[in-house]
Amino acid sequence: MTNSRTPAFSRRGILTTGMGLGAVGVLSACGGSSATDTPTATGDGGKGGYDGPKVDLAFWNGFTGGDGAFMKKLVDQFNGEYPNIAVSMRVMQWSDYYTTLPTAVTADKGPDIAVMHVDSVATNAARKVIQPLDDVASALELSADDFAPVPWEAGIYNDVRYAIPLDVHPLGFFYNKTLMETAGLDPDSPPLDLDSYMDALDKLKGKGIQGHWASPHLFTGGLSMQSLIAQFGGSMYSEGAKEATYNSEEGVKAFTWFQDLIKQGYSPAKVDQDADFLALQNGQNAFNWNGIWSLNTLAEKTDLQWGVSRLPNIGGKNAAWAGSHQFVLPTQKTPDANKDQASRVFLNWISQHSLEWAKGGQVPARNSVRESAEFQALTGQAELAKQIDDLVFLPAVAGIGDAGAEFDKAFNEIVLGQKDVKSTLDGAVERANKILEANVKKYG
Template structure:
C-alpha cells in the first residue's frame, strides 16, 4: 500500500496510488484469464419467493460506518425470512486482494461493495457481473440518482454497479477562527475572490488559513477538483491519454503551491495535519471528505461548519468517491442467489437514509430529497454538489496512472518541482502506464 495514504484512506477510499498497489497485488495475468461476466448473470426481480438462500456480502466498512451497514443487513434479514445475508468485513486493502482471488477459485462472495474506480478493472477481469437487468426490472435510470454517479458504474456500455452513495469533498471551517479574524462564520466563502479575501484577512491575523497537503489524501483530491473547475480533465474520455499536464492542470497546481509560497499555508504539511490544525484552531479552512463530519463531531467543544467547495475556477466541480454494489461471478450459476442478491441491493438502496447517518450522501435522489436527509444538515450541505461531482474514466487500471498524479502533487506542493515540470514528468509516466494497461486488459 502506498505509504502516502493515511489510515483513513485505507478505511474509506482505496484510491489513487493505493488502488494501483492493491490491484497489482491481485496478480492479474491479463486478458487471457478474462471470463465474460455475462455468462452467469441471472434474472432480476423486485422480490424473491424462492427457496431459502444464504448470501455472502463482503465489504470494507471497518470504521464507524460498519455498524450502520450491519444494522441494515439485520433489518433486511428480519423482513426477508427466505434470504439470509452474512456480512464479512475486511480492511479495504485486504478486500481488494481477497475478492479476485476468491472468485478465481470459485469461492467468492455473492455480493460486495466496490469503490467506483475499481469497477471497470474488475469488470474487465470477469470478477463482477453485469447488472443491466436489475436496472431495467426496477426501472432505474440516471434520473433516480444523478448523471455523474449513475454513469460511473458502467463499463463499455454495460452496467456493472448500482450506486449506494457518494462521498465528496466539502469546505470544512472553524467558526471560532473565522470570528476572531472578523469574518462571518455564517457565510463561508463561495467564490475565488471571497476565498482569497478571507485568506488575506486571516493572514493579517497571523493565521495560515488553508494548509496545502502534499499527500494524495487529500492533496491530489484538491488538485483534481481545481483542474476540473478550470475546465480540464485528468484523462481523455476513454482513459487512454493523460490530460492533466495541460494548462488547466498547471493552473490548478499553481494555485495550491501559491498557498505555500504566499504564506497562506505552512510548508511541509504532514499527513492529516491540516484537519488536526482545523480542530486545534490553527487554520480556518480544510477541503476534506464527507467522512470528516463524524471526526469533527467527536470534539464537542469545537465550533465548526461545512459548505460546498468554493468555485475557484470557471465552473463548479468537486472530487468525489462512490461506494457501489456489485455481484460476483460464481463457479456455478445459481439463479436463486442472483435474484435474491438483486432484491438485497434494491432494498438497501431504498433504505439508504440510514446509511446517510454514517456520514455519506445517498446516491438515490428520492432519499436525498427527503426531509430526513435535509435534517442531516452537514451531509445535506455537501450533497448539494451532487450534479457536478467528477469521477475517473471507467477504464481498467486507471488508478495505476493516478499514482503519477499523486507524485506530481507531492513534488510541487513540497516546492521540489515547479507545477508544470512536475505534471509533465507525471504525464509521461502515466502515458506509459495507460499503454501497458491497454495491452494488459485488452484494447
C-alpha cells in the same frame, strides 16, 4: 468515521484501490479466463421481493470504519424482514479485499454480493471478476431517473453496466468559525469564490493565522487538486483516458494556485498527513477541504465551532472530487437462480433504505432517499449533496489507478518540494501515458 485517521472511507481505502487494481491482474494469470463464459445475472425477479426457498448470501465489503456499524444495522434489518434470505457480512481492510476477491472468484468461492469503489469497477469488469448488470437493473426496473447522473453513469464500462451506485462521498469545505471571527469574517458566510476566498486568507494572515494548509498528500491535498483542475476547466485524462492531460494550461493554473498557498504564507511549507485536519480542530487552521467522512469526527468535538459547505469555486467552474461505493455481483462459475434473485432484492432494498447509510457520512445515490425530508434533516450531508451534479470521478477505464501514482508523485514534488509546475507535470504525464498505453494491451 470515528476519527480522522480511520474514517469509513479512508486514505487507506483509496490508496489500496490502486493496489487492488494491480492485484486484479493476478486473476487472469491464475486462470481468470475460465470465467469468460459465465452467464450474466439474468431473470425476471427482484423488484417485487423474493418468495423462493431459503438461501444464504455472502456479502463482502471493506467497511472497517465507523460506517460498518451502519451497514451491519441495515443487514440485520433486512434479515429480519426476509426470513428466507440470510445475508452474512464479511468485512476486511480494502487492501485485503481487492486482493482476496479476485482469487476467491477464480476458485468459485467468491461472495454473492460485494461493494467496490467506483474507480475499481472497470478493471474488475475487464478481468471478469464481476458480472454485467444490465439485466439486473432491468429486472429491478432501475434507470437513470432513480439515481444521480454522475454515479449512475460511472457504473458503465464499455457500454455495459457492471455496478449500481449506493452513495457518493465528496470533498467539502470545513471551516473553523472561531478563527473566522478572530479575523473579522462572518462565520455564517464562508467564502465560496476566488475573490472572497483570497480576501479571507489575507485577513486571517493579518491575524497571524495560516488559513489553508496545503497538504502534499493524496488525502486530501491530491483530491483537492483533482477538484481544482476541473474547476479551472481542465481534466485529469482525455476522453477514454487515452492520455493524461493534467499538464494542460488549466492544470498548471490549478497547481500554481495551490503551490502559491505556501509561497504567499497562507500555509506552512511542510504539512504532515492529516495535520491540516487536526489543525482545523485545534484552532490553527481556518479552512480545510476534506471528505464528507469528516462530519462525524467533527460532530464529536462539542467545544469546536465549525461549519461545512460545498467546495469554494476557485477556478470558475463548480467541481468537487468524489468517490462512490457501488454494488457489484461477483462472477459465479455455477450460478444459482434463487441466489441471483435474492441478491437483487438485497441490493435494491439497501439502496431504498440508504438513509441509515447516509448517517455514517455518505450522500445516497438514490434520488428518492436524497430528496427526502429525513435526509435534508442531516444538515451536513445535505449541504454537501448540493454538489451532486458537479462531482468529478476518474474515467471508467480498466487500470486507471495504475497511472495515478505518477500524478500523486508529481503533486507531492510540486507542493512539498516546490518544484517547477509545468516541467514536473510534463514528466509525470509522459510516464503516465506509457502506463495507459500498456494498459490497453494488458486489459484489452
